[in-house]
Amino acid sequence: xxxxxxxxxxxxxxxxxxxxxxxxxxxxxxxxxxxxxxxxxxxxxxxxxxxxxxxxxxxxxxxxxxxxxxxxxxxxxxxxxxxxxxxxxxxxxxxxxxxxxxxxxxxxxxxxxxxxxxxxxxxxxxxxxxxxxxxxxxxxxxxxxxxxxxxxxxxxxxxxxxxxxxxxxxxxxxxxxxxxxxxxxxxxxxxxxxxxxxxxxxxxxxxxxxxxxxxxxxxxxxxxxxxxxxxxxxxxxxxxxxxxxxxxxxxxxxxxxxxxxxxxxxxxxxxx
Amino acid sequence: xxxxxxxxxxxxxxxxxxxxxxxxxxxxxxxxxxxxxxxxxxxxxxxxxxxxxxxxxxxxxxxxxxxxxxxxxxxxxxxxxxxxxxxxxxxxxxxxxxxxxxxxxxxxxxxxxxxxxxxxxxxxxxxxxxxxxxxxxxxxxxxxxxxxxxxxxxxxxxxxxxxxxxxxxxxxxxxxxxxxxxxxxxxxxxxxxxxxxxxxxxxxxxxxxxxxxxxxxxxxxxxxxxxxxxxxxxxxxxxxxxxxxxxxxxxxxxxxxxxxxxxxxxxxxxxxxxxxxxxxxxxxxxxxxxxxxxxxxxxxxxxxxxxxxxxxxxxxxxxxxxxxxxxxxxxxx
Numbered sequence: 001x002x003x004x005x006x007x008x009x010x011x012x013x014x015x016x017x018x019x020x021x022x023x024x025x026x027x028x029x030x031x032x033x034x035x036x037x038x039x040x041x042x043x044x045x046x047x048x049x050x051x052x053x054x055x056x057x058x059x060x061x062x063x064x065x066x067x068x069x070x071x072x073x074x075x076x077x078x079x080x081x082x083x084x085x086x087x088x089x090x091x092x093x094x095x096x097x098x099x100x101x102x103x104x105x106x107x108x109x110x111x112x113x114x115x116x117x118x119x120x121x122x123x124x125x126x127x128x129x130x131x132x133x134x135x136x137x138x139x140x141x142x143x144x145x146x147x148x149x150x151x152x153x154x155x156x157x158x159x160x161x162x163x164x165x166x167x168x169x170x171x172x173x174x175x176x177x178x179x180x181x182x183x184x185x186x187x188x189x190x191x192x193x194x195x196x197x198x199x200x201x202x203x204x205x206x207x208x209x210x211x212x213x214x215x216x217x218x219x220x221x222x223x224x225x226x227x228x229x230x231x232x233x234x235x236x237x238x239x240x241x242x243x244x245x246x247x248x249x250x251x252x253x254x255x256x257x258x259x260x261x262x263x264x265x266x267x268x269x270x271x272x
Numbered sequence: 273x274x275x276x277x278x279x280x281x282x283x284x285x286x287x288x289x290x291x292x293x294x295x296x297x298x299x300x301x302x303x304x305x306x307x308x309x310x311x312x313x314x315x316x317x318x319x320x321x322x323x324x325x326x327x328x329x330x331x332x333x334x335x336x337x338x339x340x341x342x343x344x345x346x347x348x349x350x351x352x353x354x355x356x357x358x359x360x361x362x363x364x365x366x367x368x369x370x371x372x373x374x375x376x377x378x379x380x381x382x383x384x385x386x387x388x389x390x391x392x393x394x395x396x397x398x399x400x401x402x403x404x405x406x407x408x409x410x411x412x413x414x415x416x417x418x419x420x421x422x423x424x425x426x427x428x429x430x431x432x433x434x435x436x437x438x439x440x441x442x443x444x445x446x447x448x449x450x451x452x453x454x455x456x457x458x459x460x461x462x463x464x465x466x467x468x469x470x471x472x473x474x475x476x477x478x479x480x481x482x483x484x485x486x487x488x489x490x491x492x493x494x495x496x497x498x499x500x501x502x503x504x505x506x507x508x509x510x511x512x513x514x515x516x517x518x519x520x521x522x523x524x525x526x527x528x529x530x531x532x533x534x535x536x537x538x539x540x541x542x543x544x545x546x547x548x549x550x551x552x553x554x555x556x557x558x559x560x561x562x563x564x565x566x567x568x569x570x571x572x573x574x575x576x577x578x579x580x581x582x583x584x585x586x587x588x589x590x591x592x593x594x595x596x597x598x599x600x601x602x603x604x605x
Contacts, residue, residue, distance in 0.1 A: 018366040019399040027397035034389035035382055103380040106347055107437065110374055111397040113346050113363035272347040 024112050024121040032125050037094055042129070045087040046137050049170070052080030053141030058148045065152035073154045074162070074236040077142045081170050081233050084137060085226075088130050088174040089198045092181030095122050097191040109272045119186070119264055126182060127175040135171030138233070142167060162235035162245070169232035169245065176229055176249070176256050177202070183259040186267055202226030210241065228252040298323050298445050298476035299344060303353035306339050306500075313339045315500035316353065321478045323444070326471045328491030328508075329480040332587050336500040337480045338376075341449050344478075345374055357445055369398040373438035374447040379430060383423025387414055387433050390422060391440060400441050408436040427454030435463070445476040452486060464490045484583035498587040515582040520558045522548040523571035530562055537561060546570070 032038055056079045064073045099105040112118050142163070149155045158164055181198045188194040202225060209221035221227055222243050229252030231237055232245040242248060299321035306314040314336040321327045331337050342348040344355050346363035355362070357372055365371045381390055391405040409415045412432040417425070422433060431454050438446055448467065452460045467490050471477045481487050487494060487508075494511050496504040504511060524530050527546045534541045539558075540551040550558050555574040562569060 017399065019397065023397055023399055027393045030389065030393040030396055031382075031385075034386070034393070035384045037384065098382055102382050103377055104382055106342070106345075106376050107380045107394065109347055110345050110376070111369050111394050113365070113368055269349070271349060272342070 021117055021121065024114075024117045025124050027111070028118075028121040028125045032095065032129070035098075037098075038091065041087045041091045041094075042133055045084045045133055045174075046140070048087065049080045049084030049134070049137035050140035050144060052083055053078060054080075054144035054148070056080070057145030061148040061152045061154070064149070065154050071238065072236040073149050074156050074160070075234060075238050077145050077149070077156060077163070078138055078166050078170060078234040079145070080141050081134075081138055081174075082230075084134070084170075084174065085177055085202065085230075086199065088134070088177045089181040089202070090195065091130065092126060092178035093185040093191060093194045093198065095126055095178075096182055096185040097189060097194055100189040101191055106272050115268050116264065119260075119267060122182065123179060123260075126178045130175040130178045131171040133171075134174035135168055138167045138170035156235070160235070165245065166233055166235045169234075169249070172249065173229050173233040173252075176252055177226075180225060180252075180256045180259060183256065183263040186263040187259075210239075222248075223251055223255075225252050225255050228255070298358055299447075299478060300356045301340065301344070301353075302355070304340060304343060304350055304355060305352040306336075306343060306348065307351045312500055314343070314350075317497065317500065317502055318353075319495045319502055319505050321445075321476050321495075322493070323476040324471055324474050325492035326467050326477045326479055326490055327493045327495060328487035329478055329495050329497065330484060330487050330491075330583065331480075331482065331497035331503075333482050335482075335497045335587070337482075337497060338449055340497070341374070341376070341447055341478075341480065344447060345372065345376075367398045367400075367441070369394060369400065369441035369443065371441070371443055372445040372447060373441055373443035374449075375431075375434040375438045375451055376449050377434075381422045381430065381433070384421055386419050387422055387425075387436075388418040390433065391436060394437060394440055398441055404440060404442070408439050411439065412436040428456055428459050431455055432459070435466070443475075446470050446478070448477075448479045450480055450482070452481070452483075460486075484580045488579050496583070496586060498589070503586050511582070512579065515586055516577055516579055517551075517582070518574060518576040520550040520553065520555045521571060521573045521575050522550060522558060522562065522569060524548070524562065524567050524569050526567050529565075530567055533565060533567075534558070534561065 053076070057076050060076060061073075063069055064071065064076065099108060108118060109115065112121075142158075146155050156163055181194065184198050185191075185194040188197065206221075206224045206226040209217070209224055209227070212218070212220060218241065222241065227239075228243055228248040231242045231248040243251060301317055301319050301321075304314055304317045305312070317336070317340060329337055329340070339348060343350050344357065344362065345368075346361060357365070362368060362372060388405060388409065391408065392402065394400075395402055395405050406415070409418045412435055414429065414432055414436065417429065422430065425433065431451065435448070435451060438448060446467075448463075451463045451467075455463060467477050467479055471492070479487075479490060491508055493507050494504060495502060496511075504515065506514065522530065523546050525546060527543055527548055530548055531541050531543045534548070534550055537553075539553055542549040553561075555572055559569065559572050
């Protein structure tokens, strides 16, 4: 059975294309979609993001249409995306921490020694997936939720201010959040620790920071990643203190970029 | 014209020494050093792994074998020194899996991925044709379980998958870190045969182990390492001649007389009762000297200490944690 081991006749034949960045991305794509956690996370993203939106719209439509309502119905059509964030954080963390947890990072870097390419390929696969999944989920939630709002006469047209931006913004925000979590994962290299840090930062610290006194406290709260980036994913925010959607997203993108650069520098120098 | 070039190259490949011209070493380790804080894991290691033979990389646990292998593959950054594979750094290879195949740790796998998918992403990353995935699965005997998640695999199956990974790109250089770990006797024999055949095909094969007995059956050449330093770098026969000390055991009723006689010829002799332990001459020589004086011999044997003993002696100072021998432990009680 040994005779199948023969020297690769293509090895030095001119004209055979060398593997490039596209092949690294393809390999990461195969890796990403060949574990069950990816399917579960994407399924959860949809169930939470679209399902909870529809549910909350169905149960709140009557109240929102009444004179007691003190919230804009537009804040409800992306309600579930707040929870879908968790799955984006999980996917972003797992795409690197599972490699460290299992030792597979060595196989990855032995196959693709250019570490910048590996990081970029992971980023392409992750953001591509989250951008599509986030946008599709936001649309599904809007369509389902708005059906209930429409029945009460308070439906929001897609053409209304900020609605379309919130749909695409949901994709953008989840993609950004995934990258943010990936960068933290690469710095920490430990699934539970990285997940806890990002979730705590986005959900707990982000909300508590509004309790900080004075105008500097308000600024810190506004600039925290979840608060800055989240605004783009909803037509009207529940929180009036946030930065404008695109300003906030620019701040969030800059924070994510800074973290990614730090992670890249560490990743390049570190022993695998 | 193209076809002629390809044919010429194919012929050269079929012959020997896949990528480098004959005589050029394929793995060159030069003054390689790795320190972690105060601890020196690899200390100025220099050796060459040549094509067409199995080079055994032998040392006790913690001697620096795995660290050296990780540096060969560009995974760990050397503190000093250099490693080249096929004349360049591993990380500069355009398609590294087609140049060097490595088995690092058996468990560098995601438990939730199937064996086939694990090989598929590796093949894709280096533009290795996907039919090669089925070939290596067949080669290591995992075809039937190819679509099972590797988390269910036994240690031996994981090890076979690791070897499939190493052979995926049909590389001219193969690096196997402790390949027989966790394998059953049949699997161990299979790995030995595989390593030998890879070398016979003209490939450069580096196999690490902490077991001398394993190396004795597989390796043509030995690099022995202890506490991060090269203790021996020689062929297997040289190692045996140099390190496996031998003596001649003689039993004779006139042992005291024999002792004086042999000492007179400048030999190193130790006597216990009627038994002599002679070093410095082979059995025939000792027999002739004693027989020439009419001494009656009850026994004349060449005793060679085992390779295992030789290895233990050589690395005695470099074992990190050693257990007291049972009888010593008893004596101190």
